[in-house]
Each structure stands twice: as C-alpha cells, then as structure tokens.
Amino acid sequence: MQQDDLKPGQHRCPGPSTRDIILADGQPVPEALVTEAPQFLGDADIEYARYYDKDFFDLEMKKLWPKVWQWVCRVEELREAGDFVTYEVGPYSLIVMRGNDNRIRAFHNACLHRGTQLRRPGESGWTPELRCPFHGWTWSTEGALKSIPCRWDFPHVKTEEYSLPEARVGIWGGFVFINMDEQAESLESFLGVLPDHMQAGWDLSRRTVTVHVQKELNTNWKAAQEAFLEAYHVYETHAQNLPFAGDANAQYDIFDDHVSRFVHTHGIPSPHYPHPQTEQEIADKMHLPAGTTVPEGRKARSVAADWRRETLGQKWGMDLSAFSDSEMLDSIEYHLFPNMCIFPGVSLPMVYRFRPIGMDPGRTMFDLLFLRPLKPGEDHPETPAPVRIAHDQSYGEAEGLEPWLGATFDQDTDNLARQYRGFQASKKRGETLGNYQESRIRHLHQTLDAWLAKP
Structure with a gap:
C-alpha cells in the first residue's frame, strides 16, 4: 500500500522499522521489546494555554497531583528506622519515612499545632522523631503524637486524634510511590503493563543509583517531559547524532x-542522513575508543554493543552477555x-522525573537518575545525594555525567525556555503534533484531561 493510501496515524518513515532493525540483529x-502498539489519537491542535494559564495549572493542582501515584525516592534511601526524604510537588509537601516498626509511611509535612513544616523542602537524612522547630510539638517515626510543651494548656487535644495525617504508599521496582488520595486505585492497577514488561529482564529493584542530578527548568512540567517523549527533535536538536541514530524510524507505542x-535505535544512520557510510565510518562517530575497528562482515551496531558489554561489565564486575x-x-x-520516564536498557539506564515547583506554571524540577544493575548477591550501596545545578549551568558541570552526554542534555533543555516564551507570544494559539511521532504527547494530554474531568 502506498503512503498516500494510508489512514491518519498509519504513515511511517520509509525504510526499516525499529522492529526490523532489532530482529535483524539475529x-x-x-x-x-518488539511488541508494537501504535494508536492514532486525533490531530487537533493542543492549546498553548494548557502550559502557562494559571487557572489550568490550579486545576491540575486540585485534581491531578493530590490524586495520582508519583514516585518519591528509592527504597534504599530509607534503610533504617528514622530515615526520611521530603518530597515537594506544587504546594504539597510530604515526609516519607521508615518507622521503628520497619514500615514506610508518608506524612503531610505540617505541624498539627500551627502548620509549620516539620522538615525543610528537599531535606533528607535520619531523625529519631519529628519535632516542630517552632514550638516543639513532637511525633514518633510512626506519626503518633509524643509530646506537647505545656501539655496542661491543651486539654482539648486528644493524643489518639493528633497522629500525623498520612498519604498512601506503594513500592514497585525499588521505587517508593505516594498518593494523597485515600480512595485512589491501587498502585498495581495504576502501573498497567509496566510490571509485565519489566519482567523481561529489567528488574529495577536490582539497580542502584550512581548519579542523581537536579536542575530547575524555566518551563511547564508537561513541556519539559514532552521534549523527551519523541525522537522527532533529533534531526535539528541533536544533528550530530544523525550518522548513527535511527530517529525518524523510531517506534512509538501507547499501551x-x-x-x-518509544524505542529508537543506535548504530544505524538516520533516514535523514544523506551521505552513504561504511560500517567503519558509522562506528567512528559513535563515541567509541579511538582505533575501534569493524571487522569484515560485522556491523558497527554489533561492535558498539560488544564494546559496551565488555567495558560496562568490567566496570560493574558482572556478566552482561x-x-x-x-x-x-x-x-x-x-x-x-504523569511524570516518570524509565529507560530499562543497560548502557543508558536512566530515570527522569518532572514536577512543578511551587505555584508557578513556568517552573519545573527535572530529576535525572542513572541506575546501574547490581551484581548477583550485591547489596545496594549508599545512595548519592542529588547534585543540584542552576538553570543556567551546563549538565557537563555535574559530576558523574560524561561530557558528550552532558552536552546532549544541554541541547535538550536549552530549547525549553524559548519554547515557553513562544507559547505566550504565538499568534497561532496551539501546537500541531505529528500523528505518530508525537502521539505520546497527545496521549499525555488526553490522560490529563481524563483526570481533570473526574469529580
């Protein structure tokens, strides 16, 4: 069938698909990995006001963030009783803590006396109790009221009624999730196909954080993650990758x-790349060690994969065959x-998170984590503290990121402030999305609308 005969959403880049390329590896x-689940979700414009309008943002804060499952931290950050992490999204703040009974709970971060936050935003560590810094009201690690200074003046405060209010907690893949809605569906139901897919050999609970970088982005939380939901931008934003990155023939699935x-391949030239290349020429552009050769009959893709198996296997002390x-x-x-991106592969085992900062629609915290696999029998080492970089700093300044990777993230995020200003300056009042390559963006908005429409 010719491309012109296809229905909307069925058009694909001419040439081999991602599935074809992966199966050709033999x-x-x-x-x-080779399951395909495309969906045509419509082609109407997405209104720009959804990104900057304060009323729309306030509706998200009322109907989305206090009702949806979202990950806070890794389980290994809460090893001992008294270990805690604070988590902020918009105006909400929670303390996620392991109690003396070994249970992980999430407490709303506000004293029941006069509302003072019990822990500062972004704070983590260990404490034997939760004590208000204003007047000294104190709670146990299980959230029970322990003491009130001048207890005689509060005969109306019933100890059993003044436990810290809790949010729901769920654990999956080594991540601790919270949900502020007591009536929410279970985390297991919310995750959909994700657990089944990760059983393919991608056990996230057997991975450990090696790098955690946080950066504030001057854009809306949706726009920030949308920059990472498609490979369509590679053609212009990451043009240096076109000789070895299959961007236009990437695969997009709505499960x-x-x-x-999405899945997009490396070691295969972009369909946009106009110059014929030998396999050796492809390998020479793939950040491989100088002098790497592609033997007769081999592919650059195969050689690059072998090099990463050997290099990462030696670095991590494990067999990646x-x-x-x-x-x-x-x-x-x-x-x-609403805001979690998971890369279950081996060489770039990343997890992203995008969340609003305070009540400004144009401020977003981007958490970037790298998680390496653990050796059989290896315990989780200590989790590194997040490295915070300013909005105008390069990712290359973050310790632990390779220079080429830092430059790539700079390219991704440098577009975002300009895009956010463009949302507000544009005479055309909405964005026009591709039917296939940007289907995940439309899926995000349609799912968001479904949440906002709930009573």
Missing part, C-alpha cells in the same frame, strides 16, 4: 491509560503518567 530479545513507550545488542545500545523509554 539475537533473542524480550518479546516486550494503556498510563503507559507509553545475556543482554541483546538492542538492550545495550538503543533508547528504550517508558513513560508512566
């Missing part, structure tokens, strides 16, 4: 209400609504 791969995915070339090279990114 290796066993997880079935989830259920809360989960979508069970992972396919695709898992070693390709960008495999799952999105869990």
Whole structure:
C-alpha cells in the first residue's frame, strides 16, 4: 500500500522499522521489546494555554497531583528506622519515612499545632522523631503524637486524634510511590503493563543509583517531559547524532491509560542522513575508543554493543552477555503518567522525573537518575545525594555525567525556555503534533484531561 493510501496515524518513515532493525540483529530479545502498539489519537491542535494559564495549572493542582501515584525516592534511601526524604510537588509537601516498626509511611509535612513544616523542602537524612522547630510539638517515626510543651494548656487535644495525617504508599521496582488520595486505585492497577514488561529482564529493584542530578527548568512540567517523549527533535536538536541514530524510524507505542513507550535505535544512520557510510565510518562517530575497528562482515551496531558489554561489565564486575545488542545500545523509554520516564536498557539506564515547583506554571524540577544493575548477591550501596545545578549551568558541570552526554542534555533543555516564551507570544494559539511521532504527547494530554474531568 502506498503512503498516500494510508489512514491518519498509519504513515511511517520509509525504510526499516525499529522492529526490523532489532530482529535483524539475529539475537533473542524480550518479546516486550518488539511488541508494537501504535494508536492514532486525533490531530487537533493542543492549546498553548494548557502550559502557562494559571487557572489550568490550579486545576491540575486540585485534581491531578493530590490524586495520582508519583514516585518519591528509592527504597534504599530509607534503610533504617528514622530515615526520611521530603518530597515537594506544587504546594504539597510530604515526609516519607521508615518507622521503628520497619514500615514506610508518608506524612503531610505540617505541624498539627500551627502548620509549620516539620522538615525543610528537599531535606533528607535520619531523625529519631519529628519535632516542630517552632514550638516543639513532637511525633514518633510512626506519626503518633509524643509530646506537647505545656501539655496542661491543651486539654482539648486528644493524643489518639493528633497522629500525623498520612498519604498512601506503594513500592514497585525499588521505587517508593505516594498518593494523597485515600480512595485512589491501587498502585498495581495504576502501573498497567509496566510490571509485565519489566519482567523481561529489567528488574529495577536490582539497580542502584550512581548519579542523581537536579536542575530547575524555566518551563511547564508537561513541556519539559514532552521534549523527551519523541525522537522527532533529533534531526535539528541533536544533528550530530544523525550518522548513527535511527530517529525518524523510531517506534512509538501507547499501551494503556498510563503507559507509553518509544524505542529508537543506535548504530544505524538516520533516514535523514544523506551521505552513504561504511560500517567503519558509522562506528567512528559513535563515541567509541579511538582505533575501534569493524571487522569484515560485522556491523558497527554489533561492535558498539560488544564494546559496551565488555567495558560496562568490567566496570560493574558482572556478566552482561545475556543482554541483546538492542538492550545495550538503543533508547528504550517508558513513560508512566504523569511524570516518570524509565529507560530499562543497560548502557543508558536512566530515570527522569518532572514536577512543578511551587505555584508557578513556568517552573519545573527535572530529576535525572542513572541506575546501574547490581551484581548477583550485591547489596545496594549508599545512595548519592542529588547534585543540584542552576538553570543556567551546563549538565557537563555535574559530576558523574560524561561530557558528550552532558552536552546532549544541554541541547535538550536549552530549547525549553524559548519554547515557553513562544507559547505566550504565538499568534497561532496551539501546537500541531505529528500523528505518530508525537502521539505520546497527545496521549499525555488526553490522560490529563481524563483526570481533570473526574469529580
């Protein structure tokens, strides 16, 4: 069938698909990796006001963030009784803590006396109790009221009625999630296909954080993550990657209400790249060690995957031979609504999070984590503290990021402030999305609308 005969949403870039490329590697791969689930979700413009309008933002704060599951931290950050992490999204603040009974709870971060936050935003560490810095009201690590200075003056305060209010807590893949809605669906239901797909050999609970970078972005939380939901931008934003990155023939999948995915390949030239290349010339551009050669009959993709298996295997002290070339090279990114991106591959095992800062629609915190796999029997080491960089700093200044990767994140995020200003300056009042390559963006907005429409 000719491209002109296809229905909306069925058009694809001419040439091999991501699935074709992965299967051509000739290796066993997880079935989830080559499963295709495209959806045509419409082609109407998305209004720009959804990104900057204060009333729309306030509606999100009322109907989305206090009712949706969102991850706060890793389980290994809460090893001992008294370990805690504070979490902020918009105006909401919670203290996630392991109690003396070994249970993890999430307390709303406000004293029940006069409302003072019990812990500062972004604070983490250990404490034997939760004590208000204003007047000294004190709660246990299980949230029970312990003491009130001048207790005689508060005969109306019933100890059993003054436990700290809690949010719901769920654990999956080594991540601690919270939900402020007592009536919310279970985390297991919310995750949809994600647990089944991760069973393909991508056990996130057996990974450990090696780098955690936080950066404030001058844009809306939706626009920030949308920059990472498609590979369409590679053509212009990351043009240096066109000789070895399959961007236009990337695969986009919509699995259920809360989960979508893209897969785009490396070691294969972009369909946009106009110059014929040998496999050796492709390898020379792939950040491989100088002098790397591609033997006769081999592909640059295969050679690059072998190099990463050997290099990362030695670095981590583990055997990576069970992972396919695709898992070693390709960008495999799952999105869990509303704000979590998971890369379960091996060489770039990243997790992203995008959340509003305070009540300004144009401020977003971007958390970038790298999680390496653990060796069999290896315990989780200490989790590194987040490295905070300013909005005008380069990712290359963050310790632990390779220079080429830092430059790539700079390219991604440098567009965002200009885009946010453009939302407000544009005479055309909405963005026009591609039917396939930007379907995950439309999926995000349609899912958001469904949440905002709930009573």
